[in-house]
Structures are given as structure tokens and as C-alpha cells.
Amino acid sequence: MGKMPKISFVKKIPPIEVPPGANLMRSLLDAGLPVASSCGGEGICGKCRVRVLPGASRPSDPEGLTPIEDKERFLIGRYNIEAGTRISCQAQVLHDVTVDTSYW
Numbered sequence: 008m009g010k011m012p013k014i015s016f017v018k019k020i021p022p023i024e025v026p027p028g029a030n031l032m033r034s035l036l037d038a039g040l041p042v043a044s045s046c047g048g049e050g051i052c053g054k055c056r057v058r059v060l061p062g063a064s065r066p067s068d069p070e071g072l073t074p075i076e077d078k079e080r081f082l083i084g085r086y087n088i089e090a091g092t093r094i095s096c097q098a099q100v101l102h103d104v105t106v107d108t109s110y111w
């Protein structure tokens with residue numbers, strides 16, 4: 008089996024390993040971290056946003072996440088979400104990634 012992608016944090020939270028393609032929000036919840044949400048991961052509320060820190064390891068894929076698709080693009084516009092922030096229920100983890108929220 009290949010290397011499992013690792014989700015790292017800025018605060019004092021131990022990193023977690025997840026299967027490639029794991030949903031980011033689900034992975035965080037499974038690790039016991041709270042993720043703001045009022046739609047339960049349906050891609051409606053935009054509250055599950057997390058800040059993604061740029062990683063140096065893969066220039067072609069600096070975030071380590073699947074690219075932004077239509078539903079997420081809509082939410083980013085609708086809720087005026089700044090660059091470098093992803094809707095975690097709409098992103099899958101492909102490679103190592105570092106994330107943060109204001110409430111952790």
C-alpha cells in the first residue's frame with residue numbers, strides 16, 4: 008500500500024493519516040475535531056470552511072486536495088470566501104495537507 012496522505016494542523020493537534028480520496032470534513036470529524044456546519048456536509052451552508060496552508064512538496068498540487076468544483080465555486084462566491092480557504096465537505100484529500108480554523 009502507498010503512503011497515506013497526512014492532515015497536519017497549525018495548532019497543537021496531532022496529525023492524522025487518511026486513505027487517499029477521503030473527504031476532508033469527514034476525516035476531521037472522525038478525528039474528533041469539530042467542524043462548523045448547518046447542512047451536515049451537503050455543500051449548502053459554507054460553514055465548514057477551513058484555511059489550507061500552502062505546502063511546498065507538490066508544486067502542481069500545492070493544497071494536496073481535489074480541485075475546486077462547481078458546487079464549491081458557487082459557495083465561495085456566495086459567501087465571499089477568501090482565497091486559500093476550502094469548503095471542507097467538498098474537498099477530498101489526495102496528498103499531505105495542512106489546515107486550520109479559527110475555532111480549534
Ligand code: FES
Pocket residue numbers: 043044045046047048049050051052053054055056094095096097
Ligand atoms: S457542511 Fe455545509 S457546506 Fe460543508
